[in-house]
Amino acid sequence: MNVITAVSSKGGVTKTTLVSNLSALLADSGYRVLAIDADNTQPALSSHYPIVEQAPHGLIKLIKDRCLGPEVISKTSIDGLDIVVSDDRSDTLSEYILHEADGRYRIRQALTTIREEDRYDFVMIDTRGAKGAVLDAAMLATDIFLAPVSPDIMSAKEFYRGTVERYREIKESAKFLNILLGPLHVLFSRVDRTVDAKDVADSFRAMTEGQPDIRLLETQVPTSTVYKAAASAQMPVHLYEPTSNTKRASARDTMMSVLEELFAIHNEYDNLFQVPEISPRDGDAK
Ligand SMILES: Nc1ncnc2c1ncn2[C@@H]1O[C@H](COP(=O)(O)OP(=O)(O)OP(=O)(O)O)[C@@H](O)[C@H]1O
Numbered sequence: 001m002n003v004i005t006a007v008s009s010k011g012g013v014t015k016t017t018l019v020s021n022l023s024a025l026l027a028d029s030g031y032r033v034l035a036i037d038a039d040n041t042q043p044a045l046s047s048h049y050p051i052v053e054q055a056p057h058g059l060i061k062l063i064k065d066r067c068l069g070p071e072v073i074s075k076t077s078i079d080g081l082d083i084v085v086s087d088d089r090s091d092t093l094s095e096y097i098l099h100e101a102d103g104r105y106r107i108r109q110a111l112t113t114i115r116e117e118d119r120y121d122f123v124m125i126d127t128r129g130a131k132g133a134v135l136d137a138a139m140l141a142t143d144i145f146l147a148p149v150s151p152d153i154m155s156a157k158e159f160y161r162g163t164v165e166r167y168r169e170i171k172e173s174a175k176f177l178n179i180l181l182g183p184l185h186v187l188f189s190r191v192d193r194t195v196d197a198k199d200v201a202d203s204f205r206a207m208t209e210g211q212p213d214i215r216l217l218e219t220q221v222p223t224s225t226v227y228k229a230a231a232s233a234q235m236p237v238h239l240y241e242p243t244s245n246t247k248r249a250s251a252r253d254t255m256m257s258v259l260e261e262l263f264a265i266h267n268e269y270d271n272l273f274q275v276p277e278i279s280p281r282d283g284d285a286k
């Protein structure tokens with residue numbers, strides 16, 4: 001089981017869009033996927049897809065009782081995609097986590113049970129676009145970090161000061177418990193034709209040269225209205241735009257490319273995370 005978490009200390013960078021679409025694509029490819037909405041105060045992921053079986057509890061019980069039983073796992077309309085919704089709009093969890101000695105490790109501990117029982121192939125966590133204890137707890141449960149960044153140099157610098165610094169602090173603290181966190185994968189997202197994303201990518205690579213824990217993905221997610229339109233229709237974007245009539249890659253191909261690249265990188269790490277291969281056209285198999 002691999003845990004993929006979208007992180008960014010900045011808001012509005014397409015984290016929820018990526019988590020909802022990548023988790024649905026994995027589920028449609030035949031994997032068993034659990035999404036966790038750890039953006040407790042703005043739980044957009046929780047309502048991204050229709051819920052067909054609503055569990056009585058959600059993120060609060062997951063963290064307080066280290067529980068990942070049926071009482072916290074709801075079923076979405078997408079076959080193979082379950083979700084732990086956030087039920088903590090008033091943000092009681094940040095305080096709670098800070099006051100419990102093992103608070104930041106609670107999500108990780110809860111995931112241990114489903115890992116041992118082999119209930120899911122992937123867990124995808126959406127997080128808040130701001131620093132905080134719930135984000136720390138999600139980071140400490142993560143195998144594969146995905147960090148969407150706007151393709152401009154100011155955003156890249158801000159990302160470096162905010163997200164990268166926090167990630168490294170968390171990674172250092174985890175070492176004392178023999179927890180090795182994987183690298184941070186940066187994905188330029190909402191790339192439009194007016195920016196020279198290649199220049200920004202070059203600057204970013206220069207800025208992070210010699211730092212193997214930060215890797216910029218080759219794949220970029222272009223600006224496209226289909227992401228919002230698919231979200232409004234409560235549909236995964238790979239079904240909303242499976243093919244493209246223009247030169248631009250379809251949203252389905254873009255999402256597939258993100259997953260393939262993430263997995264290819266992870267297979268380089270001596271199968272540390274044992275990521276299964278995903279075949280490009282599995283999506284319609286079900
Ligand atoms: N590739 C894209 N092109 C254009 N718009 C996009 C794209 N991806 C997402 N969006 C839109 O951008 C907005 C912000 O995306 P999203 O909510 O996923 O960001 P977020 O990082 O989760 O934000 P927050 O930090 O507030 O949780 C949404 O309206 C979404 O529909």
Ligand SMILES: [Mg+2]
Pocket residue numbers: 015016017039044126127
């Ligand atoms: Mg979000």
